[in-house]
Amino acid sequence: MNFPIRRDRSGYPTRVGPRVWPGALVAPLLLVALISTAGPSALSDVDADNDGLADAWETTAGRAYGCDPRHADLLVYAVERTTMTAKVDETIARATAFFDRLRVDNPDGRPGIQLHVIRGPKTTNGASYSDLMGIYLPPALRGRAHFHVFSDDPGGQTNGNASISGVAAIGWNSFVHELGHQLGLDHEARGFKIQSPLHASLMNYAYETTFNGSEDDVQFSDGRFAKWRMRETDLDETVPFPMSSVAFLGKDPYRFPLKADGANTQVDWNRNGIFGEKGVRADINYVDGTWLGDRTHLEASATAPIAAYLGHDLYLAYGVPPNRMVVVRKQLGQDKWGPRIDTGLVNVVGDPTFVVQHGTLWVAAASQAGVNLVALRPSGDGARIESDLSTTLPSRAPRQPTLAVLDDHLFLFLRDYRTGQVSYVRYGGTGQTWSDDRDLGLRSRTAPGVAWHPIRHQAAFVVTADANAPFRLALYFRGLTNGQLDTTGDWEWIGGANGGNAAAVRPAVLVDTTRDGGPNGRVYAYYRASIPNLPAFISMQVADHTFNGGWLERSAFDEWSTTASAPAAALNPSGDITYCYREQSNSMLTCSFNGTGIQDGEMGDFDELTFIRTHGLRESLAR
Numbered sequence: 093m094n095f096p097i098r099r100d101r102s103g104y105p106t107r108v109g110p111r112v113w114p115g116a117l118v119a120p121l122l123l124v125a126l127i128s129t130a131g132p133s134a135l136s137d138v139d140a141d142n143d144g145l146a147d148a149w150e151t152t153a154g155r156a157y158g159c160d161p162r163h164a165d166l167l168v169y170a171v172e173r174t175t176m177t178a179k180v181d182e183t184i185a186r187a188t189a190f191f192d193r194l195r196v197d198n199p200d201g202r203p204g205i206q207l208h209v210i211r212g213p214k215t216t217n218g219a220s221y222s223d224l225m226g227i228y229l230p231p232a233l234r235g236r237a238h239f240h241v242f243s244d245d246p247g248g249q250t251n252g253n254a255s256i257s258g259v260a261a262i263g264w265n266s267f268v269h270e271l272g273h274q275l276g277l278d279h280e281a282r283g284f285k286i287q288s289p290l291h292a293s294l295m296n297y298a299y300e301t302t303f304n305g306s307e308d309d310v311q312f313s314d315g316r317f318a319k320w321r322m323r324e325t326d327l328d329e330t331v332p333f334p335m336s337s338v339a340f341l342g343k344d345p346y347r348f349p350l351k352a353d354g355a356n357t358q359v360d361w362n363r364n365g366i367f368g369e370k371g372v373r374a375d376i377n378y379v380d381g382t383w384l385g386d387r388t389h390l391e392a393s394a395t396a397p398i399a400a401y402l403g404h405d406l407y408l409a410y411g412v413p414p415n416r417m418v419v420v421r422k423q424l425g426q427d428k429w430g431p432r433i434d435t436g437l438v439n440v441v442g443d444p445t446f447v448v449q450h451g452t453l454w455v456a457a458a459s460q461a462g463v464n465l466v467a468l469r470p471s472g473d474g475a476r477i478e479s480d481l482s483t484t485l486p487s488r489a490p491r492q493p494t495l496a497v498l499d500d501h502l503f504l505f506l507r508d509y510r511t512g513q514v515s516y517v518r519y520g521g522t523g524q525t526w527s528d529d530r531d532l533g534l535r536s537r538t539a540p541g542v543a544w545h546p547i548r549h550q551a552a553f554v555v556t557a558d559a560n561a562p563f564r565l566a567l568y569f570r571g572l573t574n575g576q577l578d579t580t581g582d583w584e585w586i587g588g589a590n591g592g593n594a595a596a597v598r599p600a601v602l603v604d605t606t607r608d609g610g611p612n613g614r615v616y617a618y619y620r621a622s623i624p625n626l627p628a629f630i631s632m633q634v635a636d637h638t639f640n641g642g643w644l645e646r647s648a649f650d651e652w653s654t655t656a657s658a659p660a661a662a663l664n665p666s667g668d669i670t671y672c673y674r675e676q677s678n679s680m681l682t683c684s685f686n687g688t689g690i691q692d693g694e695m696g697d698f699d700e701l702t703f704i705r706t707h708g709l710r711e712s713l714a715r
């Protein structure tokens with residue numbers, strides 16, 4: 093089993109309603125100036141405490157709800173579409189205490205915002221939460237109270253001044269998070285489109301349920317890191333804040349390696365074991381899932397895609413309906429693909445395999461008779477078959493092929509479906525000459541993923557085995573001597589012996605030899621999870637072996653990006669990784685080009701507390 097997706101929002105993608113905030117920039121508001129307008133001759137719409145509720149109402153009808161014209165009040169009318177009343181009680185109590193503790197100012201000199209949850213009826217009405225607002229919010233409270241539905245379903249959603257959240261698990265955090273949306277906050281710090289690990293807010297999914305190792309430290313951001321901007325494409329590992337203020341980066345969910353450095357802190361953003369680097373590229377803002385770049389779609393396929401580059405040109409090989417014919421296509425532009433090149437392989441068994449070596453595209457796929465190999469040479473937007481290189485390797489038993497280029501030599505690995513035993517043949521370099529079968533000495537429950545590791549000067553094999561969980565992923569290294577692979581070598585569980593990293597189909601394996609991968613290089617594995625209806629996962633080696641056995645696992649995109657097949661991954665010319673998968677709902681082949689999760693764009697922090705106090709409360713009610 094792969095780790096469960098903690099942030100279960102199934103059916104309730106959190107979404108913010110249309111922006112109503114005037115102006116892009118939020119200037120700090122001088123509360124004193126506003127208060128000064130509330131003199132003895134105040135008009136009926138004077139709002140001395142700037143909470144969006146007029147003094148005239150707070151001192152009359154509003155008294156019944158506990159309002160105070162000299163202290164910020166937040167009224168929420170709530171209905172309960174759940175029978176978990178005790179959970180609702182607890183959610184409200186904790187949220188009320190949370191708002192009360194906020195470090196914001198009031199004319200009465202006391203900090204905090206008074207949250208008043210007005211308990212509406214229990215309901216079984218299945219209408220949308222927005223429609224329930226129209227049904228249940230009393231007319232006298234319109235424009236004065238927010239609306240919320242407490243629900244059995246996990247996750248939450250917000251639209252304007254209405255929201256919904258589940259109470260079963262992380263009730264109060266989720267409730268406060270949705271109220272944050274109602275008050276004008278996004279998941280990212282305001283003004284940014286990209287999440288930052290220094291956006292230390294419960295609006296950031298990374299810190300919604302725990303912060304700094306504690307559920308009780310969950311908070312809105314006070315903007316203390318707002319002066320520091322970062323980009324995943326150009327990170328500075330010296331962060332200008334003392335350890336005391338950024339220690340949370342060393343806790344869940346990120347557990348970044350940290351070193352105190354006086355007024356600064358060293359953060360090993362790229363997890364390569366080296367501190368203090370500049371110009372670092374690293375994915376530092378994932379939350380289970382991570383964004384892998386804009387997606388482009390090709391066509392529906394019948395097998396997994398395999399990706400390979402010839403120079404700057406991306407080629408994909410995959411089977412198409414109705415007869416599982418394997419085709420190759422070349423990418424011509426972001427959304428433009430060359431014609432299908434028919435390899436002549438039809439009714440293939442399982443997924444094809446595909447590599448580029450010395451300017452030749454090699455495609456292999458299993459049939460009932462054996463494993464068929466087809467070689468192609470690029471030709472314009474397509475390619476032509478080299479029939480004098482193409483051949484069939486007869487099989488005694490059905491075997492799954494995996495092609496790999498190891499130290500510049502072409503190898504074909506063959507996994508016996510029945511025994512899991514992996515053997516290999518090596519290309520002789522000309523014509524149809526292949527070596528005899530040799531046993532690799534490895535077994536796998538899936539076809540192995542294979543890559544050459546130029547720094548170790550060894551082959552890397554990612555195989556699967558039943559251990560603490562079925563289909564656990566393991567990495568094996570094998571030296572290459574005179575064209576033959578050693579039968580022994582180092583190995584480790586991907587994710588550590590107790591991890592859950594697992595794959596039910598062939599993983600795609602890559603080796604990062606850039607500085608960010610560290611002096612020993614970094615192995616990446618992309619794979620479909622061993623349990624259905626999950627997105628693909630990425631495991632990446634990290635220098636810290638106390639961190640999940642030295643592996644970071646993230647999911648590809650989000651929980652809705654599920655894949656029907658093994659995903660493909662290939663190092664691309666821009667120094668990133670091309671990632672392709674086959675969408676589960678419609679078999680559509682989909683590719684993106686930031687498979688490392690590294691996204692260009694500025695990320696930062698924002699003072700949400702001041703924003704809520706000076707703008708959020710008032711402007712949300714003025715919608």
Ligand SMILES: [Ca+2]
Nearest residue numbers: 139141143145
């Ligand atoms: Ca007021």
Ligand SMILES: [Ca+2]
Nearest residue numbers: 160161163165
């Ligand atoms: Ca008030």
Ligand SMILES: [Ca+2]
Nearest residue numbers: 360362364366
């Ligand atoms: Ca580093």
Ligand SMILES: [Ca+2]
Nearest residue numbers: 375689690691
């Ligand atoms: Ca990222």
Ligand SMILES: [Zn+2]
Nearest residue numbers: 106107269279
């Ligand atoms: Zn949200």
